[in-house]
Amino acid sequence: MKAHYPVLLAVIMAAAGCSSDHKSEKNKLETAQTQAAGTFGYDLAFLKKHKETIVLTAPDDPDARALVNPAFQGRVMTSTANGDSGNSYGWINYKLIESGEYQPHMNGFGGEERFWLSPEGGQFSVYFKKGQSFDFENWQTPALIDTVAYKAVESDAHSVKFEIDAMIENYSGKMFVIEISRKIQMLTKKNIANLLGLDALSGVKAVAYRSINSVTNKDEAWKPETGMLGIWLLGMFRPSDQTTIIAPFSKALSEKPLITDDYFGKIPADRLVVKDSVLFLKADGKHRAKIGIAPKSARNVAGSYDAEKGILTIIQFDLDPQGQYMKSTWEMHEDPYNGDALNAYNDGKLADGTQMGPFYELESNSSVKALKEGEAITHRQSTFHFEGDKAALNAIAQRVLGVNIDQIGEIF
Template sequence: MILTNKISIYIIIVLTAMACQEKKNKQENSVEENTASQEGTFGYDLAFLKKYKQVIVLKSPDDEKSQAIVVADYQGRVMTSTASGDSGNSYGWLNYALIKSGENKPHFNALGGEDRFWFSPEGGQFSVYFKKGKSFVYENWQTPAVIDSEPFDVVSSDSSSVRFKKKTTLENNIGTKFDVIIERQVKMISKSEIKTRLFVQDFDKIKTTGYTSENAVTNLGEDWKRETGALGIWILGMFKPSPKTTIVAPFSKSNSEKPLLTSNYFGNIPDDRLIVKDSAVFLKADGKFRSKIGLSPKSARNIAGSYDAEKGILTIILYDLDPKGEYLKSTWELHKDPFGGDALNAYNDGPLEDGSQMGPFYELESNSNVLLLKKNEKLIHRHSTFHFEGEKSDLNKIAKTVLGVDLESIENAFSLK
């Protein structure tokens, strides 16, 4: 009798535990399904990308809610990231329709992504985006397949980092061929390291995520020469615009009171969209007017960012900068000084002349300096991306420390003109 009672109690315990576990599983599945159905969340973008590509999810070493999605088929690019796990904001802009279609578009596949690898320069006699002898017009512009539609090979990966490699041959506008190996590592950054890199201390109440891409190009062919051209590394990040998003590009005054700024890439930018103040350039990032700016290495600082006052998201990029170095020029024309280009670029998308539009999105971009590589020599460029969410007063401290500008000045840069 006692044995029977013990068995009965045991069965009840087991059944109760099973029922609790089933309830827990249902709750977790419900949360996951609910998150995956909410556009704008990291969970939604993760579920979407998994339908079409193999994804690599990286997590911060000390905060598992700080995550990033990397796709090898898209040249090892960081598609998006979050500071708050599946239910958190997804920071990268994705072209859902193009990804879903699986098509290869002419000129450029604007798939999206927060950190993608490209080559500089885009235009000029050293460009690999215009075939030999072709004029610099849109019809002739073609992004090389190796950085547009071909996959990168995964070399190794762990929970917080992944390495890629790709071998390719390119030809520039004057017929110079480049045999190179591209190497790329994406690595999540811990909170303690973020504090060290950005010289900020108190953001324990702030949601944050950060990662670095370390990019390298090794010359496998003939020595690169000034007369025949070179390649630079160009990292571009696509983010979601809003009516209240502003790009901030701080500049150094060590060479001039005014920044060495290029702002006519796609024609002049109206004053209500671009303004230069004491220590920073401000550009509207609403995705409604096609405009691009660039800062010379003599004026640029190694940081830039944006602030979305609508969602309360502060974004920072940190990149390798050589103020005395040479940078390849990317404007669509023959260059008298092809080594006099920009270190930092920022872009706001908008309608083209025919009314069509790639985005909308906006971009924060950095370029490497140019080195005339001998055979087997390597060029390296590092580019880091950080996102912060929290109380405005706490974000303001970071903006002032890192960008040298307070959030009120960013938010009201154009309304106070």
Template sequence: MYFLKKHAWLLLLSGLGAGCQTAMPDSSFGKDLEFLRKHQSVLLLQAEDNPDAQVAVVGAWQGRVMTSTATGAAGSGYGWINQSLISKGTYQPHINAYGGEDRFWLSPEGGQYSVFFEKGKDFTFDNWQTPPLIDTVAFETVAQNAQSASFRKRAMLENHSGTSFDIEILRKIRVFSRKENEKWLGTTLPEGIRWVGYESENTLVNHGADWQKDTGLLGVWILGMFTPAPATTIVAPYHNELQLTDNYFGKVPDERLRKGSGAVFLRADGKYRSKIGLTPGSTTGAAGSYDAARQVLTLVQFDVDAAGDYLKSTWEHHAEPYRGDAFNAYNDGPLADGSQMGPFYELESSSSVKPLKKGGSLTHHHRTFHLEGSKEELDAISRKVLGVSLAEIEKAF
């Protein structure tokens, strides 16, 4: 949804209700959970060895992780929730942007293989429509316990080129124990650290005809929406040669985007609309953000195939449709008239794609971690996972 032009966002905001949050809400995970339960059935998962590490999942919104906490009901909820839209209780045109830390989407959004534009329709906002499958259709909950929940959905889709897909989506959310967090982060968590970590495992199964590259493929796209703050900075580590896209909405100003020797930094204050993308050959498969005021370190990890095909999603015909980004980050901001959907910021990952035979599948993993603690303790974790110190992050802007 981030390739919309400015006039399109104005129309979208009018449909969603422009009375959305314009400041960081004074809330807590417990209050957010109470609000969600007034409108949907919520599955509350928690780590087996840490009752304060909790994750709220809504099956009716495609098994979406809405928010999480490392500090129990009274602590902060990390996910951005569009309370204004949810409170309306009615579907909106084009998209229902409910929010959430880990939501399932399909790529590509634009281009000749798009599943957001019908065949024969121009790439304009009036013609853009989020498929109900990843917007309003409920996924079936097939299994649940205290630490995990699994969902499935069978559906038919047609892309912009007229290719039909008979697919099944399998999705599992699992909350990590301390030991599992330490395994994925590659470091010991000090006793003073408050933590929550979880994973979404996302599988696409082809039940129809064999997929062909020249008629279009589908990919998994995971997007996490988080609450911004003035002192929050996004960190996107890279290796090899940096291959960065930084002009999705026009060139990102230097005062908002910095390129270090091993990482790219983007402001996540919710005050300026900007987006970046890293190719599969550049991203390390990890990224994150740091809120220096609250001392909260957020980390994401995801599957990457450096030599794989990744779908492009810009609203145009693509000469090279399989040379897209593996990682994206977005910072929300006000439009020309001062209206704004958020504020929020996003950390996103996409799967590689391949021509699936009938019965074939592809799976994409996306992991999210939130850590609170002393600067010294968080610094060691940041250095290990992101390859940069907290001092470097704080000095970026």
């Protein structure tokens, strides 16, 4: 019997190890399920309960994580720089997801970066059927970018890629046969510093990811007179009374900044301030307001700062100052290729007193091209979140957005 003792002992220890591992995983799950609302762990448990959820982790930081959902077109639902107990940055529509029901017009599931197509309005719209008036009753988000699940074709611990073949018709009757490709890749601290032109990341916790989005034409050549498609990325974030959107702009190609600020009527002066080279929009989720910046005036970055929680958010995206961008206002367009490169939105109550959020949005658009069969347009966007020492956050804000954090806090 003595000869079997080492083997028996090894089996017992292995079994104990398996039991320990199982208990550890169970404890982790129970901890996540009891995390406070507003934390990443809370959102992880909620989303896993209702939909397949992919957890991505930065290669060099286990606390930097993001949640991606195939059922919601591969959108990044939320992320955190501080693990399960850290702040969850994306806005999530818990009530709608929990209901399991689809809504008319649009399903606002939330998420801090989702894939859409442009244009929204005009003669080349893919949100209105031919001959319909541009009214809310007729507005319908295509199922392709609303309720259709995207298939994951590649994935590992740090990235996931989705692909889908589709057909979609515009207001003028042009049928597009396309392939959509979307990849989300977590970024390292070195990636973050290089992309934003920072010396190093010290004094802050950070999480960042890049999405690479392509639309390939699988049919006859696109023509300007029958319309084109653009890639539109929208991020929904949690607001606070002390959150401000920051949108730098350039005067290099236009003396007067090409800014649209009346999408939903005039924005009150205590909610929108335009300085010499930067725009500030209050992002408290209490008043509907939207701005747009044309490609000749936009810069390839925008962001927000939550002074209440000390969260600095930045998006960086592909920008072609001389490119054509689809116009999306709900009207027929004299120049349908003179749209915005950047949009920002603050949620608020509708005329009937209802409200989807509260949330605020940072949005970027791609330029468009008359694609031949087999050609593609690609739009890349990186999303960054920083928390930590205020002086360190200020250095990032000044370097990337050209603003001082204390200055942001005094705007409104």
